[in-house]
Amino acid sequence: xxxxxxxxxxxxxxxxxxxxxxxxxxxxxxxxxxxxxxxxxxxxxxxxxxxxxxxxxxxxxxxxxxxxxxxxxxxxxxxxxxxxxxxxxxxxxxxxxxxxxxxxxxxxxxxxxxxxxxxxxxxxxxxxxxxxxxxxxxxxxxxxxxxxxxxxxxxxxxx
Numbered sequence: 001x002x003x004x005x006x007x008x009x010x011x012x013x014x015x016x017x018x019x020x021x022x023x024x025x026x027x028x029x030x031x032x033x034x035x036x037x038x039x040x041x042x043x044x045x046x047x048x049x050x051x052x053x054x055x056x057x058x059x060x061x062x063x064x065x066x067x068x069x070x071x072x073x074x075x076x077x078x079x080x081x082x083x084x085x086x087x088x089x090x091x092x093x094x095x096x097x098x099x100x101x102x103x104x105x106x107x108x109x110x111x112x113x114x115x116x117x118x119x120x121x122x123x124x125x126x127x128x129x130x131x132x133x134x135x136x137x138x139x140x141x142x143x144x145x146x147x148x149x150x151x152x153x154x155x156x157x158x159x
Contacts, residue, residue: 051078
């Protein structure tokens with residue numbers, strides 16, 4: 001017995017529990033989108049750091065055309081990373097940036113895990129409430145006032 005003294009409170013509680021689940025699922029969707037974005041930023045931050053030396057080499061190269069032909073993929077990756085990170089508001093990209101992005105992803109994953117546990121607990125609460133509701137329905141159906149059936153008299157029976 002969960003102490004719900006009126007049937008109405010069971011319905012109100014069921015409604016609020018379902019809303020809590022919806023809210024937590026919305027938060028998880030948002031977290032998943034942020035994780036995707038942070039992973040993309042992380043990939044570009046790694047490319048930026050790994051290929052920066054090729055950009056420096058290109059800038060110092062005597063024969064820029066030959067250098068570009070030799071390291072085209074690395075230079076293209078560096079420039080794409082530089083452009084994307086700057087357009088995303090990153091001024092300085094270094095190992096600290098990578099740590100920060102990895103921490104963001106870990107925090108978002110922790111939030112999702114916590115919400116999944118909360119949702120599981122809320123669903124258990126909903127099951128309990130549904131059980132109470134079913135018991136109430138059974139009780140109400142068994143105790144419904146029915147009109148007494150009219151007794152048939154011997155005269156009503158046709159032979």
